[in-house]
Amino acid sequence: MDYISNLPDAIISYILSFLSTKSAMKTCILSKRWQYVWTKVPALDITEMPHSRRYLSDEQQIHFKNFVNKVLLQNDVSCLQCFTLRTYSEYDYDCIESWLRAVEGREFSELNVKLHCPKTFYLPRQFLSGQKLVVLKLEGFMISNMGHSFHLPNLEIIHLVSILFDGDLFLKSLVLDCTALKELLIDGCYGFEETLYVESSTLESLEIKECAINRSNYVLPFIRIQTPNLRYLSLQDALANYNIGELKLLIEANLDLWDSEGYDEIEHHALQLIEKISGVKSLRLGRTDVVCCFEDAIPNFENLIELKLAADFVIHELLESTPKLKSLIIEEVDCVGENFYSKVAPGCMSSLEHVEIFLDKRHHIRLAEYILKVSTALKKMTIYLHPTTIKRGRAVYQSLLNLPRSSPICQVKVVHLD
Structure with a gap:
């Protein structure tokens, strides 16, 4: 007896939500009764190449665009658990914008957008004012300041990878306005003018990777971290002037820092950093550059x-x-x-x-x-x-x-x- 076929559509939709959208559509072919169940799945995972890093041919890109258009037209679930859009090929601005506009009015708990977009991309502001948004992951495109206020009362996790910012204000405002933020990853981001700001009274986990030096080999003057509730800190970068507040609750730290050529006052800034994290219970030193410059004064x-x-x-x-x-x-x-x-x-x-x-x-x-x-x-x-x-x-x-x-x-x- 086929027990699965007798399950309500809502349960089948929930099971299918753990698959990519393409796999969910293929699975629904197995039964006539399931033929349109995928249109009610409360998650959209649209990934251009889930198992390959090869770029698509022009013909394959056309097929992919048609697939995405069909999915966004037929899946009309108003409240999504997760919306994921990952592309590796270069699509025109209007195409990407139309895909995101198609889900702009929906609520979702997780937003994951990874693009290969060489032009400045204006993320629809609706995505940064969601009442239910808990997880935000953005990768591979440029972001303008888009104003300086956001309403994300339930956002707990932010991952920003290879993002080009238009100055310092976007990140500073985003983090400050997320009053429930617990986890922040900033990896390979650039475009900061003077200071990379991370200021949050709720943040528990912070990772910063390769952001101190921009693509012109320019070292940021300041990286300001004011996170009194922090439990975990990971810095994998060139050593910069870290202006760090009290970290009395810090339990674990991962430091993989190196001396950038021509950087002044490295000894002073390295000692300040080590003293700030000296109360941890667990420490990883990927490189000891940060310690070698003051080996006689290790706290x-x-x-x-x-x-x-x-x-x-x-x-x-x-x-x-x-x-x-x-x-x-x-x-x-x-x-x-x-x-x-x-x-x-x-x-x-x-x-x-x-x-x-x-x-x-x-x-x-x-x-x-x-x-x-x-x-x-x-x-x-x-x-x-x-x-x-x-x-x-x-x-x-x-x-x-x-x-x-x-x-x-x-x-x-x-x-x-x-």
Whole structure:
């Protein structure tokens, strides 16, 4: 017996909402009774190439445009859970605008628009005044200021990727006016004149990636962050002048910052940044450029329990500043100097319980050996071996398992990476 066919259309529509619109239409061919059910699906996912990065031919683009026009004409659901439009080919402005105008009067909880649009694109203002909008994701086009006020009382998540702004005001106003905002991602955006502003009393998660330097290699004078409720901060960028307010609630930080050529006052700004995040419990340092410039003045991380980093010549100073460290993940072994092994072991080695270390050269095994030797409370060490290390033979694998250790309960696990 076909139980699915006996389900009400509303339930079938809900099930189909988890598929792309194209897949939902194909599924409805399976039953005559379902033939038009896709027109009532409360989600539209229109993606030009869901499984391919190849550009469409001219003929394929025409087919895609006809498909989109048909979908937007026949699906008339007034309240959508999600509207997604992703294109990789270059369509004319009028075409894209007509698609968005077709859903302008509807309510939706999530808006996801990714375009390849070389001209300034005016996102219909209706999209930035939705009472029910919770998630907003925009990628790949230019946005004008569109005025300086927005009404998005329920918006919690904003992702902005490869967006060209017309100055500083759009982003500043958008974030300030979203009184329920919890998560903000700004990735590869540019067009700021003086300052990238992020000011929000509700924001809990903030990620900024590659926005400090624009496409003319110009470093932004200021990145201003005033987010007193922040729990997670990720900065992956050239080091700039970060003007950061109090972060007393910050729990986790990810810093992958590098020194941009010719940048002045790097030491002062790097130290200010590190001091602001020194109360975190979890920290990842993708690069240690931000620390190297003031290695003699590293602040204490009194609450730090988990540290991820690349091991280089400042690793001893970093470990000395983390008295409560329990988990250490060494993502890469770079240039650990001889001084590291000759100095007194950092105090955190008496509290360290878990270590993961990625090794790609045989002589880096010395670091794993040292940690096992001085970590008296260690429970487990996982060693990840790069294929170039494994080629030396099974002797490497066996020698790692037999490394002497100070902790009687420590287990060593060796994982071969493909």
